[in-house]
Amino acid sequence: MKKETSRKFLSSLYRDLPGEGDGSFDVAVTRLIDTQGKKAVAGDQALQSLMIHYLTSDPKRATQGREISAAVAGIKMAAVSAFTDTFPDADLETLIREAKAAGHHVEVLG
Amino acid sequence: MSDRPELAAIAGLRWSRNWRLPNGGQSFVVPFATRRAFNVVFHGRQKFSYGHYGVHLGQEDRLTFLGAPDRTITAHFMDLRAGSPTGGERLTAHFAPSSEFELRIPPGVAHDFDGLEEIDTVNNYAVFLPDPAQWAAGEQEWDMDADIVNVPRAQAEGEAEGEAEEARAPRFRPNALPASDVFYRLLAERQREGMAHLAHSHAYTVDARDASGSLRQLKISERASGGVEARVEPIPPIAGLHWQQLPYVESGPASGIRPLYEGRPYYLVDHGTAHYAHDAFGIHLGQDDHLTFLGREDATVQVHFVDCRHGSDTLHAEIALEFSPAAHRTLVIPRGVAHRFTGLENVFTLNQGVAYLDENGEYEPATDVIDWPVGRTDYPVLHVNDQPAQGEYYDALVAGQQRMRATGAAPSTPMVLMVPDGEGKPVRVAIRQRG
Numbered sequence: 001m002k003k004e005t006s007r008k009f010l011s012s013l014y015r016d017l018p019g020e021g022d023g024s025f026d027v028a029v030t031r032l033i034d035t036q037g038k039k040a041v042a043g044d045q046a047l048q049s050l051m052i053h054y055l056t057s058d059p060k061r062a063t064q065g066r067e068i069s070a071a072v073a074g075i076k077m078a079a080v081s082a083f084t085d086t087f088p089d090a091d092l093e094t095l096i097r098e099a100k101a102a103g104h105h106v107e108v109l110g
Numbered sequence: 111m112s113d114r115p116e117l118a119a120i121a122g123l124r125w126s127r128n129w130r131l132p133n134g135g136q137s138f139v140v141p142f143a144t145r146r147a148f149n150v151v152f153h154g155r156q157k158f159s160y161g162h163y164g165v166h167l168g169q170e171d172r173l174t175f176l177g178a179p180d181r182t183i184t185a186h187f188m189d190l191r192a193g194s195p196t197g198g199e200r201l202t203a204h205f206a207p208s209s210e211f212e213l214r215i216p217p218g219v220a221h222d223f224d225g226l227e228e229i230d231t232v233n234n235y236a237v238f239l240p241d242p243a244q245w246a247a248g249e250q251e252w253d254m255d256a257d258i259v260n261v262p263r264a265q266a267e268g269e270a271e272g273e274a275e276e277a278r279a280p281r282f283r284p285n286a287l288p289a290s291d292v293f294y295r296l297l298a299e300r301q302r303e304g305m306a307h308l309a310h311s312h313a314y315t316v317d318a319r320d321a322s323g324s325l326r327q328l329k330i331s332e333r334a335s336g337g338v339e340a341r342v343e344p345i346p347p348i349a350g351l352h353w354q355q356l357p358y359v360e361s362g363p364a365s366g367i368r369p370l371y372e373g374r375p376y377y378l379v380d381h382g383t384a385h386y387a388h389d390a391f392g393i394h395l396g397q398d399d400h401l402t403f404l405g406r407e408d409a410t411v412q413v414h415f416v417d418c419r420h421g422s423d424t425l426h427a428e429i430a431l432e433f434s435p436a437a438h439r440t441l442v443i444p445r446g447v448a449h450r451f452t453g454l455e456n457v458f459t460l461n462q463g464v465a466y467l468d469e470n471g472e473y474e475p476a477t478d479v480i481d482w483p484v485g486r487t488d489y490p491v492l493h494v495n496d497q498p499a500q501g502e503y504y505d506a507l508v509a510g511q512q513r514m515r516a517t518g519a520a521p522s523t524p525m526v527l528m529v530p531d532g533e534g535k536p537v538r539v540a541i542r543q544r545g
Contacts, residue, residue, distance in 0.1 A: 010242055013296075015288040027243045 114211055115203040120189045121196045122216035128174060129515045130210060136382025140174070140209050142234055143511035145504055146291075147298040147371035150460065151231040152437040154364025155407060163220035163261040165190055167252045168285040170236040171215040175207035176404055176458045177229040179383065182206060184224040188266050191218035192281040200266070209380035209458070217284030220261055230404040230437060230458070232378065237293065238285035252285055298371035305357045305369065347427045348417045350444040354400075358438045368437055373501075375508050376462040387452035390481040393418055396473040396495040397463040399443040403435040405457040410434060412452045418482075419446035420493045446494040448482055465503060466495035473499065475507065480538060490536075 007029045011017050017025070117123040130138040142148070163186070175183060187201045207229055215221050217238055239245065240252055259282070266279040289297075343353040358368040370376070391414075403411060414430045433441075435457055443449050445466060467473045473495060482490065531537045 010246065013290055013293040014239060014242070015290045025242055027246075029246070 113206070115205055117187075117201065117203060119196065119201045120187055120199050120219055121194060122214075123187060123189075123201070123219055124214050126172070126212045126214055128210055128212055130380075133379065135386070136380075136384050137386065138209060138380045138382075139377055140380065141375070141377040141511055141515075142232075143375060143508050143515060144234065145373045145375055145508055146234075146294045147301060147369060147373075148235065148376075149233040150368045150370065150402065150404070150437050151233060151361075152366055152368070152404070153226040153229055153231075154362065155228055156364060157227050162263055163188060163190075163222050163266055163279075165220045165259045165261060165282060166215075166217050166257050166284070167259065167282055168217060168238050168240075168257045170217055170238065171213070171221070172234045172236060173213045173215070174209060174211070174232045174234070174378070175205075175213070175229055176209060176232065176378075176380075177207035178406075178456065179206050179208065181229065182225055183229065185213070186222045186224075186263065187215070188220040188261075188279070189218070190220050190261065190266075190279060190282055191216075192283050194218070197281070209378060218282050220266060220279075222263060228406055232460070237289040237297065239287045239289050239293065240285045241287070251282065295373070298373060301369050301371045305359075305371075345415075345429060345431065347424055348415055348429055348444075348447060349422060349424045350442075351415060351417075351429070351447055352442050354440045354442055356438055356440060366438065370462060372462060374462050374464065374504055375511065376460060379459040379461070381454040381457055381459070383455055386454040386457075388450045388454075390483050391416065391448035391450045393448045393480040393482060393490075393492065394443075394445045394463075394478050394494075395480070395492060396445060396466045396468065396478045397475060398445050398466070399441070399449075400462045400464060401441045401443065402437060402439070402460040402462075403433070403441070403457055404437055404460060405435040407434055407436070409457055410453055411457060413441075414450045415443070416448040416489050417446070418448050418490050418492050419444070420491050422446070425491065426489055444494075446492050448489065450484065465499035465507075467497040467499055467503070468495045469497075471497065473503070477538075 007025075010029060011025070114125045117125065128140050129143070130140050133139045182204055183206070185203045185205070187203070189196045189199045191197055212234065259280075261279050340357055341355045343355060345351040345353065356368060358366040360366045410432055411434070412430065412432050415428065417424045417427045419425065463475075465473055465475065480490070480492070
C-alpha cells in the first residue's frame with residue numbers, strides 16, 4: 001500500500017484531521033503501511049477494502065444534492081377532520097380563502 | 111433545563127434539547143437529521159436494572175427515553191476518566207422519560223440506570239476514535255466490537271478518599287477524536303455483516319484475576335437463546351403490505367438492542383397521552399413507510415388500510431388490524447396504500463421511510479401525504495412514484511434538516527387535501543398552521 005493511500009485511508013476516518021503538524025500522523029501512517037499485507041487497521045481487511053472503494057469512487061457525490069427545505073416526510077396531523085368539518089365540500093378557491101382567513105399557510109401542490 | 115436534573119457535577123455530562131415540531135395536540139415530531147446508524151433499546155416489562163456501571167471508551171451515548179411521563183428513571187454516574195477535572199465524582203439523578211430531551215454521556219463516564227422497565231430508548235450515539243498513532247500501533251484500550259467495560263457499582267461506590275490504587279475502580283483514557291461520516295458508514299457495514307451472522311448476544315467485559323493473581327480483562331459474549339431472524343410476514347390481501355421481523359441483540363430475557371444501520375434519516379412521532387387517532391386516511395405517493403412502534407407491550411393500536419395504487423392487482427382491497435408495540439418488528443406500508451391509525455396514545459412511532467422520485471426525478475417529502483377523510487368511500491386511484499431515491503437524495507434531506515434546525519424553525523406538519531379546481535380537476539392543497 002502506498003503511503004498516500006494509507007494517509008487517505010486513516011485520515012478519512014476522522015472528522016477533523018488530527019496531529020498532522022507534530023509528525024504523529026506520519027508515524028501512524030508509517031505504522032499502518034508496515035501492517036499492510038498481513039493485517040489491516042483494527043485487524044479487519046474488509047474495512048480497508050471498503051475504505052479504498054469509497055476513496056476511489058466519485059468524490060462529488062458527497063457535495064451534490066438538491067435544496068430541500070422539507071423537515072419531515074409526510075406526517076399526519078390529528079386535525080384533519082376538524083378542518084374538513086369547518087369547510088365541508090369546499091372548492092379550491094374557497095378552501096384557500098378560508099384557510100388563509102383562519103390563519104393557515106396554504107400551498108397548492110398541483 | 112426545565113424539569114431536567116442538573117448534571118454539571120461531571121464535566122461533559124449534559125442534556126441536549128431535541129428538535130421537536132408541533133404535530134397537533136400533545137403530539138410532536140422529532141426528526142433526527144442524520145444518516146448514521148443508531149440503536150433502539152427495549153427493556154421489557156419486568157423490573158429492569160443493569161446492576162453495574164457500563165463505561166464506553168469510544169462511544170458517547172445520546173439517549174432519548176420514551177415511556178409514560180409519570181415514570182421515574184434513576185441514573186447513576188461516576189467519572190472514571192483519567193485526568194478529568196471531575197474525576198471520581200459520583201452523581202445520582204432522577205427524571206421522567208421525554209421525547210424533548212437527549213441525555214449525552216461522554217466516553218469514560220460510567221453509567222447505570224434503575225427503573226427502565228417499560229421504557230424504550232433511542233440511542234443516537236456519537237463515536238470517537240483513538241489517537242491515530244496509537245491506533246495504528248494497536249496500543250489503544252478500545253475494542254470497536256465490544257466498547258463496553260463493566261465496573262461493579264459496589265466497587266466504584268465503595269471507593270474512599272486515599273484508597274489504595276488496586277482497590278479503586280479503574281480509570282480510563284477514552285477516545286477523544288470525533289469519527290468522520292466515512293467511519294460511521296464502515297461501522298454500519300460491520301453491523302450489517304455482524305447481525306447477519308448473529309450467534310451471540312452483545313459482548314461485555316469483566317475484570318478477573320488469573321491463577322497467578324494478575325488482573326485480566328475478559329470479553330464475554332453470551333450465546334443468543336433465540337433472537338429474531340429477519341423475515342417478511344405479508345399482510346393479505348394487500349400486495350406488498352407486510353411486517354418485517356428484524357434481528358436484535360439480546361441483553362436479557364425480555365430486553366434487547368436493535369441496531370438500525372440502513373443509512374436513511376429517521377424521525378420519531380410522540381403521540382402524547384391523550385386519545386390519539388388519525389381522523390383521515392394518509393396516503394403517500396413517494397414514500398414507503400417503515401414504522402416501528404414503541405411503547406407498552408399491552409397497548410393496542412388499530413389500523414385500517416385501503417389499496418389506492420393505480421395498476422395494483424389488489425386495488426381498493428381493505429384490511430383492518432390490531433397489534434401491540436414491539437421494537438423488533440417494522441410495519442412496511444407501500445406508497446399508495448391509504449392508512450389510518452387509532453389508539454396511538456402512549457405509543458411512539460419511529461419512521462425510517464424509503465423515498466421514491468417521480469418521472470422528473472423529484473420528490474417533496476414535506477407535503478407527500480394526501481389526507482382522505484374518513485367516511486368517503488370513493489377512494490382515489492393514484493399513480494405513485496417509481497424511481498428509488500439514491501444516497502444523494504438522503505444526503506440532501508439531512509442537510510436541509512440540519513439547516514432548518516440551525517435556524518430554530520419548528521414548522522408544523524401540514525394537512526394535504528384533495529379538492530376540485532375550477533374545472534373539477536382534483537388538486538392537492540397543503541395547509542399549515544402559521545407559526
